Amino acid sequence: MDFLHNLAKVTKELNGLSVVKALNRAIRKISACTHHFQHIIEWETAPPPPPEWYDHFLNQHWNWAGGMPWERGFFSALALKKGGRALELCCGDGFNAHNFYADHLSKIVAVDFDELAIKHAKKNFVNPKISYEVCDIRTSLPSGLFDNIIWDGAIEHFTEAEIAKLIANIKKCLTRDGILSGYTIVEKPDGTKSHHEHEYEFSSKEDLKRFFSPHFKRVQIFETFSSDRHNLYFYASNRTHLPLDSD
Numbered sequence: 001m002d003f004l005h006n007l008a009k010v011t012k013e014l015n016g017l018s019v020v021k022a023l024n025r026a027i028r029k030i031s032a033c034t035h036h037f038q039h040i041i042e043w044e045t046a047p048p049p050p051p052e053w054y055d056h057f058l059n060q061h062w063n064w065a066g067g068m069p070w071e072r073g074f075f076s077a078l079a080l081k082k083g084g085r086a087l088e089l090c091c092g093d094g095f096n097a098h099n100f101y102a103d104h105l106s107k108i109v110a111v112d113f114d115e116l117a118i119k120h121a122k123k124n125f126v127n128p129k130i131s132y133e134v135c136d137i138r139t140s141l142p143s144g145l146f147d148n149i150i151w152d153g154a155i156e157h158f159t160e161a162e163i164a165k166l167i168a169n170i171k172k173c174l175t176r177d178g179i180l181s182g183y184t185i186v187e188k189p190d191g192t193k194s195h196h197e198h199e200y201e202f203s204s205k206e207d208l209k210r211f212f213s214p215h216f217k218r219v220q221i222f223e224t225f226s227s228d229r230h231n232l233y234f235y236a237s238n239r240t241h242l243p244l245d246s247d
């Protein structure tokens with residue numbers, strides 16, 4: 001038995017479980033406080049303006065529901081081919097590649113054009129199945145064919161012309177029955193942007209669908225609502241079955 005197991009035995013014999021629970025409760029409170037503080041520095045204190053990506057440790061340790069990152073990870077994980085190869089575009093901090101996707105796959109290439117995001121991912125989410133790369137997807141995409149391409153919380157960071165071109169290029173990187181999946185946000189009713197880096201916010205499911213339909217036989221788009229967001233999720237593929245088919 002290792003040190004922790006020996007210590008656990010003694011602690012239990014001494015009825016010390018409640019002390020350990022109290023210690024963990026205190027650590028969680030401190031952690032929530034320091035992560036909230038990090039959020040205020042990064043997102044509520046200018047200059048400089050907030051980054052283009054969110055450190056999802058802030059969700060994990062402080063703001064569990066903010067921005068619905070778990071929903072994103074979960075819905076794209078549903079589309080993954082077990083043991084397949086995936087490409088995550090605009091991966092940001094690498095949280096989802098590491099916590100939601102890598103386990104199902106043999107390999108995942110996760111790219112972002114922000115060097116700081118990739119540095120953060122390499123530092124915090126080391127996994128032999130994941131390779132993080134700096135890449136501006138407007139100019140190139142990683143080589144090879146992928147069973148899944150994931151594009152979460154990022155399609156709205158491109159102009160309409162860029163989105164149309166990117167989807168045509170993405171299609172060329174997918175295997176014959178590969179699936180493109182992802183998430184975006186619906187524009188606010190008052191027309192203000194949710195983030196200063198957003199180039200094009202979608203008005204509806206139909207508005208999003210029109211970009212995929214020219215390239216894919218099957219497109220599934222569905223929506224969810226959270227307190228501050230109207231969310232759109234998509235699956236696009238040439239295969240006959242998609243994750244939310246009734247059968």
Ligand SMILES: C[S@@+](CC[C@H](N)C(=O)[O-])C[C@H]1O[C@@H](n2cnc3c(N)ncnc32)[C@H](O)[C@@H]1O
Nearest residue numbers: 052053090091092112113114136137152153154
């Ligand atoms: C809101 S973040 C989403 C990050 C992550 N996918 C998530 O769901 O948390 C948008 C990401 O798109 C990246 N991005 C924007 N334009 C890009 C481009 N041209 N090439 C690659 N990444 C880009 C940003 O650096 C940022 O990390």
